Amino acid sequence: MDPMLALIERLRNASVDIDERLEAAMMEVDVRNFSDLDPTPFFHDRPLVFLETPTGGVKTISAPHMIASLLLNLELETGQTVLLLGSKGGYMGAIIAELVGPEGEVIILDPSSEVVEYALERLHSYSNVRVLKLDDIAIAPTGIPGQLSRVLITGSLRQPPEWLTNCLEDGGFLIAPLGNSMHQTLIKRENQGGEMLDTDLGNVVFGPVDIAESEPSLPGPHELADMLEEAGLVIRDNFALEHLHISRLDNLVANLRQLPEDLKPPKITHPGEDDDKESRDHPLLKILEDEGEWLSGLWPLMAMLFDVRMTHPGAPDDDEPQVEEDTGRDFRGEFRGDFSGEHEDFIP
Numbered sequence: 001m002d003p004m005l006a007l008i009e010r011l012r013n014a015s016v017d018i019d020e021r022l023e024a025a026m027m028e029v030d031v032r033n034f035s036d037l038d039p040t041p042f043f044h045d046r047p048l049v050f051l052e053t054p055t056g057g058v059k060t061i062s063a064p065h066m067i068a069s070l071l072l073n074l075e076l077e078t079g080q081t082v083l084l085l086g087s088k089g090g091y092m093g094a095i096i097a098e099l100v101g102p103e104g105e106v107i108i109l110d111p112s113s114e115v116v117e118y119a120l121e122r123l124h125s126y127s128n129v130r131v132l133k134l135d136d137i138a139i140a141p142t143g144i145p146g147q148l149s150r151v152l153i154t155g156s157l158r159q160p161p162e163w164l165t166n167c168l169e170d171g172g173f174l175i176a177p178l179g180n181s182m183h184q185t186l187i188k189r190e191n192q193g194g195e196m197l198d199t200d201l202g203n204v205v206f207g208p209v210d211i212a213e214s215e216p217s218l219p220g221p222h223e224l225a226d227m228l229e230e231a232g233l234v235i236r237d238n239f240a241l242e243h244l245h246i247s248r249l250d251n252l253v254a255n256l257r258q259l260p261e262d263l264k265p266p267k268i269t270h271p272g273e274d275d276d277k278e279s280r281d282h283p284l285l286k287i288l289e290d291e292g293e294w295l296s297g298l299w300p301l302m303a304m305l306f307d308v309r310m311t312h313p314g315a316p317d318d319d320e321p322q323v324e325e326d327t328g329r330d331f332r333g334e335f336r337g338d339f340s341g342e343h344e345d346f347i348p
Contacts, residue, residue: 011068034094035049045314047062051118053114076150083152088154090108109133150174151174175201184203225253225257259287
């Protein structure tokens with residue numbers, strides 16, 4: 001059986017909604033034209049890497065169940081103009097182009113020149129698709145229609161840029177994973193008579209829009225504060241922990257938020273490399289070192305809470321589970337946990 005047809009059948013058996021139009025589009029667009037890597041993970045309902053940078057940045061085509069969920073919620077119709085922020089290798093744009101037809105238009109924006117060039121090469125045969133570089137996510141690029149039917153943001157953001165929301169026509173909406181790097185909520189934001197109304201579509205974890213932000217790095221102080229605060233809420237509800245530890249965790253979060261929000265995180269050093277003085281004196285590391293004795297004892301629990309487990313409803317029954325590489329460091333410099341930010345898209 002064709003691997004895509006088999007995948008669609010498994011997804012439907014797992015109650016993933018795929019209508020006849022989406023099935024036809026998925027059968028028409030071959031994912032192998034959008035990544036040069038082995039497509040087996042995709043046919044096993046996993047994200048498929050399409051581009052890696054020399055410095056460790058990674059971009060993926062979303063897992064098929066996520067693609068189906070996003071496109072179902074977009075409610076696409078023939079003739080619509082759809083803006084896609086984040087290229088996903090061009091694959092998602094090609095699927096949408098099939099769904100809106102030649103009467104519609106797909107506009108893909110991406111902040112990475114490398115990703116834009118990649119998508120242009122893969123989408124050269126699609127006359128109703130444009131791919132543009134986004135120089136600044138906060139500023140609307142030239143050539144964008146004043147009215148958009150649908151917007152899909154394929155990477156995590158705190159909030160969508162104002163110009164993008166303002167482009168939504170009456171009855172139009174955007175779908176975006178909004179939140180921090182560890183956790184987002186998939187939000188449908190609809191323009192109803194000039195008022196923006198949000199619908200919660202569930203919890204998700206997406207990588208960043210910009211491939212540069214997927215390169216391995218330690219979190220900044222405010223991002224780390226968000227992570228620790230979220231973990232603290234879970235710990236309070238599910239684990240017995242001394243009041244002193246909870247109080248110290250709250251104080252640590254408060255101290256991290258007193259650091260400048262735009263403070264660059266310390267440089268990652270690997271075994272065998274010498275820490276430079278700038279990294280050793282970094283105020284973020286100074287705060288963590290001061291709390292190291294009690295925090296290191298709590299860290300195994302924190303690492304468990306930060307761990308992301310993906311679901312693969314369309315995977316074959318004999319599919320082997322994948323073990324994620326443990327590449328991050330704990331606060332004492334030992335490699336532990338994952339601070340890389342390279343989370344693939346998933347639906348819990």
